[in-house]
């Protein structure tokens with residue numbers, strides 16, 4: 121069985137959920153081989169987690185250069201592995217960095233790049249990517265016609281399932297960076313996540329829009345989110361008005377989320393907002409305008425004032441949790 | 443005095459209905475209104491800010507069908523100096539690798555490019571890959587997802603903003619930069635700018651002009667192929683109730699029924 125390379129997304133040794141989703145997807149295509157390109161000492165921390173999702177192999181490429189140079193060390197390692205192992209496909213998380221790594225790898229290996237997959241399938245000898253485009257309005261299946269299929273897979277697209285893997289380690293060299301072509305990372309300011317789950321990984325998302333009215337009043341959204349163990353999102357109007365930070369924007373120019381439950385508070389449901397959330401399994405909306413387009417896609421809608429409805433819901437949820 | 447190329451793309455207006463053509467699953471460009479992608483206005487704005495501070499020249503580059511001239515004119519009316527428009531029937535259905543190759547070849551025609559500025563992600567495909575791919579082909583460093591750009595001689599510093607937070611980047615020119623949504627507020631073209639844009643030079647090129655064989659690009663030669671495409675049935679509206687003091691409780695009931703709480 122051919123190998124399927126999965127680029128591991130991790131922060132300080134903590135593996136991101138999307139990695140488990142990719143390993144799960146890889147099992148349907150061949151033998152999953154996790155690729156850890158990180159600072160020295162990382163592989164030891166992540167190995168057990170990768171084994172728990174069926175990684176047969178773990179390629180370990182550790183070097184201080186990985187954190188010092190942007191994107192290219194990961195491309196270098198993957199390109200070397202593609203040449204050496206002739207994998208059936210390379211799966212990479214469709215994050216900002218993942219998309220760039222995948223793009224460069226496709227150029228380097230002269231391979232077809234399949235972007236934003238929400239699933240991967242095997243069809244004969246082909247690896248087929250399932251994509252939802254225009255905010256999920258169309259479902260498209262496509263394949264690569266040359267080289268090794270390089271697929272970026274959207275977080276939340278595939279459901280992660282645990283499985284046992286041998287996680288046999290093999291060390292891979294990180295080639296020295298070419299200073300003229302490389303970009304140095306001279307400092308980082310990671311987002312302090314707090315206790316809430318990450319927006320693209322959360323199974324419940326509660327979002328607020330312009331209807332929330334101010335930054336202070338956003339605590340109505342946060343309280344409901346915390347009662348549900350949810351992530352907080354915001355519309356672009358809410359972000360642009362300074363109610364909530366930009367990294368929480370949901371929509372066409374923000375995050376695409378696809379949680380089990382999405383609750384929209386004071387959001388009209390403009391097409392660009394819908395593009396980022398309409399593949400959520402269940403949608404609940406609260407809006408005082410009965411004509412708001414969000415109701416066209418809501419499974420359950422309440423026409424009313426969010427400042428009355430949301431706190432009551434928070435209370436009900438807290439009560440039930442007892 | 444940096445010599446800057448700004449990459450602009452015309453995209454279907456997201457307010458209009460976007461479709462795929464039935465015959466070959468490519469974007470049905472006729473069915474939707476087309477606009478200069480909003481993120482590219484920010485790319486043009488950043489180029490103009492650099493030019494205003496340091497001098498130099500701003501060339502707009504667009505690979506797209508004939509009607510993309512409207513998007514190019516908009517960029518020129520904002521204040522860019524000139525434009526290159528690669529328009530060729532042969533590019534219909536081009537894949538990301540081909541588009542990158544064509545962009546790189548066109549950039550090669552501009553003498554002494556110091557900086558290529560693109561949007562970080564187009565609204566039509568959400569690829570978010572072209573700037574990095576272009577950096578790979580050109581052999582330039584990439585400083586992408588910028589929310590701040592500083593140029594000092596041949597050194598460039600960028601503050602990159604992604605989900606992970608901020609990163610401070612440094613490299614030397616020539617380089618590829620992509621800008622994020624929060625970098626600036628693009629200016630509106632002035633009446634004078636709109637009039638001046640009509641006289642600015644737009645060089646229209648075919649792929650053959652770039653030394654690329656027309657047979658090596660387009661749908662037939664693409665590195666990816668669409669096997670099937672189907673519109674997804676639109677979501678149906680569910681239940682809608684009026685809040686009568688019990689709206690929150692009703693949602694809770696619904697969520698319990700769905701086993702969501």
Ligand SMILES: Cc1cc2nc3c(=O)[nH]c(=O)nc-3n(C[C@H](O)[C@H](O)[C@H](O)COP(=O)(O)OP(=O)(O)OC[C@H]3O[C@@H](n4cnc5c(N)ncnc54)[C@H](O)[C@@H]3O)c2cc1C
Nearest residue numbers: 329330331355356357371372373374386387388393408426
């Ligand atoms: C290129 C482009 C990209 C875009 N990208 C995005 C994107 O990524 N994400 C995004 O969200 N938008 C995006 N937009 C903007 C989008 O078009 C809308 O302007 C935006 O989504 C509106 O946000 P909103 O629903 O919060 O605000 P509004 O449309 O102003 O709606 C506010 C709603 O709150 C309701 N309301 C007010 N007070 C209350 C109350 N007390 N109780 C209950 N309801 C109340 C109102 O009835 C109204 O329906 C984009 C636009 C463009 C052109």
Ligand SMILES: Nc1ncnc2c1ncn2[C@@H]1O[C@H](COP(=O)(O)O)[C@@H](O)[C@H]1O
Nearest residue numbers: 449450505560561563564569570571572
């Ligand atoms: N056909 C094109 N012509 C000019 N610029 C382009 C083209 N395609 C992509 N770009 C540039 O690359 C950016 C990112 O696009 P994408 O990688 O497609 O999401 C865009 O905002 C443009 O600046």
